[in-house]
Amino acid sequence: MRAGDGDRQQVADQLKAALDEGRLDLSEYDERVQRAYGAKTYGDLDGLLDDLPGTVPVTKSQVMPAAAPEPPTAHGSVHKKAKHQGKSGGVQGMAFVFVICVFVWLMGGAGYFWPGWVLIPLAFAVMAHFKDRGNRGH
Known part of the structure; x- marks a missing residue:
């Protein structure tokens, strides 16, 4: 499934938080952010956050099912x-x-x-x- 801009931005934000906490050095952060912004699919985003505590990997789909119609009264x-x-x-x-x-x-x-x-x-x-x-x- 293809990743969207929001998915890439979410991963980049989590990577920035990890950099600010000192969990990533600058070169590792730069490498991961480049991969995040270059990602075309969710598979490309996999692994960028796996070794960081407190981060949740990007969900596989952001598509929500249509709401059920209201029952007639x-x-x-x-x-x-x-x-x-x-x-x-x-x-x-x-x-x-x-x-x-x-x-x-x-x-x-x-x-x-x-x-x-x-x-x-x-x-x-x-x-x-x-x-x-x-x-x-x-």
Whole structure:
């Protein structure tokens, strides 16, 4: 298995600690650090820390298994409810933005009704909200 930068750095840090403790002389430290930074696989890192006390050799794999999905609760009703509340909140938020835009438009002396452009995404959001009503499973 190929070693990563973090694996090489971990070994180099442990070698530096051993040098600071006087367990390695400078030439031995230099040789081992060069081998550590030149390592391509975990096998290349093996043996660099074996004779040093208190060091743990690099693990063979840093790959973690994917987390198991959460079990559904009561037919997933809690998740669906939260999901649809978020959509409703999005429509309400967009409507609030539209109201603010209209207020700014009125304060600016009216004229061209540019807040109408905000209605386009709001209309799509409202249509999606009502289209999805039948799929909620209430």
